[in-house]
Amino acid sequence: MTTVAEHYKNHLAPVYLWMAGGFDAAISRGESEVNAVCPNPSNGFTAIDLGAGFGMHSIPLARCGYSVVAIDSSPKLLEVLQDHIESLPIQTVEDDLLAFQKYLNAKAHLILCMGDTLTHLSDAQSVEQLFSLVAESLHPDGMFITTFRDYTSALVGDGRFIPVKSDNDRILTCFLEYSPDYVTVHDVLHERSGSIWQLSVSSYRKLRLSPEWVSSKLQAKGFTVRIEPGLAGMVRVVAKRLKLRSTGPARKAAQSG
Ligand SMILES: C[S@@+](CC[C@H](N)C(=O)[O-])C[C@H]1O[C@@H](n2cnc3c(N)ncnc32)[C@H](O)[C@@H]1O
Known part of the structure; x- marks a missing residue:
């Protein structure tokens, strides 16, 4: 986090x-x-x-x-x-x-x-x-x-995976994890580098x-x-x-x- x-x-x-x-x-x-x-x-x-x-x-x-x-x-x-x-x-x-x-x-x-x-x-x-x-x-x-x-109504199951934006070289997906007062937002970024996809993930909390x-x-x-x-x-x-x-x-x- x-x-x-x-x-x-x-x-x-x-x-x-x-x-x-x-x-x-x-x-x-x-x-x-x-x-x-x-x-x-x-x-x-x-x-x-x-x-x-x-x-x-x-x-x-x-x-x-x-x-x-x-x-x-x-x-x-x-x-x-x-x-x-x-x-x-x-x-x-x-x-x-x-x-x-x-x-x-x-x-x-x-x-x-x-x-x-x-x-x-x-x-x-x-x-x-x-x-x-x-x-x-x-x-x-x-x-x-x-x-x-x-964010007061918690999404459940597959609904917690949010496709944010994508094109040929980049895909940004959010995964939401709920606590009573917070939602932890995991931003999952795939970026194409030549013939491979590189993955980076960063997470932070929202109220x-x-x-x-x-x-x-x-x-x-x-x-x-x-x-x-x-x-x-x-x-x-x-x-x-x-x-x-x-x-x-x-x-x-x-x-x-
Ligand atoms: C989701 S973006 C919204 C940006 C803009 N208001 C808009 O509508 O496009 C949230 C922005 O708030 C800034 N931010 C978050 N927490 C902050 C804080 N405590 N003080 C100053 N800026 C903050 C982030 O750097 C980011 O630019």
């Missing part, structure tokens, strides 16, 4: 773009999701992309007018993003996503944690910690959006988070939450600040005046 960072460094990052169907196709999927769910930015709007990878959402967000801080622990994926930034307002940061507040100058208008990144955190307490930091860091009209896979649990924890931090289908079988949770109605002295004075 490896850490998430080691898994990406040694196994997944080198084939990640291939797995995602290539840069342009992935960015256009990200763009459709950003257009469907992210508010149109006004001047000076900032977005934080937690676990940004190669920029599937950071690039579309910047193209539509957000200034973006893209945080990821994989230098290789950030390098791909960096190579595509051109003049877009994107700051890439190699760090743990739980450290994102270090890179904020003001409250953010949008915070994203997309593409199953949430389940990469080490435990449920870290997810709750992230939600506290998000609640503290968002602008009063801000929004938090996360997409992740719901089994239910959409309802995520929603209830966000509601407890003062968000209104909706749950909807996301891309590629993921669930999308959209959390907005709960607008508090003032009942204090200022409002009462205004009413009586």
Whole structure:
């Protein structure tokens, strides 16, 4: 078993773009999701992309007018993003996503944690910690959006073998092994080298988070939450600040005046 960072460094990052169907196709999927769910930015709007990878959402967000801080622990994926930034307002940061507040100058208008990144955190307490930091860091009209896979129903038997992607020279298969709180993901990669196939396997843990649990924890931090289908079988949770109605002295004075 490896850490998430080691898994990406040694196994997944080198084939990640291939797995995602290539840069342009992935960015256009990200763009459709950003257009469907992210508010149109006004001047000076900032977005934080937690676990940004190669920029599937950071690039579309910047193209539509957000200034973006893209945080990821994989230098290789950030390098791909960096190579595509051109003049877009994107700051890439190699760090743990739980450290994102270090890179904020003001409250953010949008915070994203997309593409199953949430389940990469080490435990449920870290997810709750992230939600506290998000609640503290968002602008009063801000929004938090996360997409992740719901692993709460365990697959059984042959169903635990997931064919992820294949072509003439490469085959990526996932095997899922369930524990009460985690699913261990074994990424099994076959790569053709001349006339032989080389096998490499790397494993890491993902959290089994239910959409309802995520929603209830966000509601407890003062968000209104909706749950909807996301891309590629993921669930999308959209959390907005709960607008508090003032009942204090200022409002009462205004009413009586
Ligand atoms: C499944 S990928 C999703 C990438 C991107 N959000 C997308 O939708 O394509 C998960 C990303 O999160 C990053 N990651 C996982 N855990 C992290 C952590 N604790 N801090 C920063 N990045 C992390 C990985 O390096 C990887 O780029």
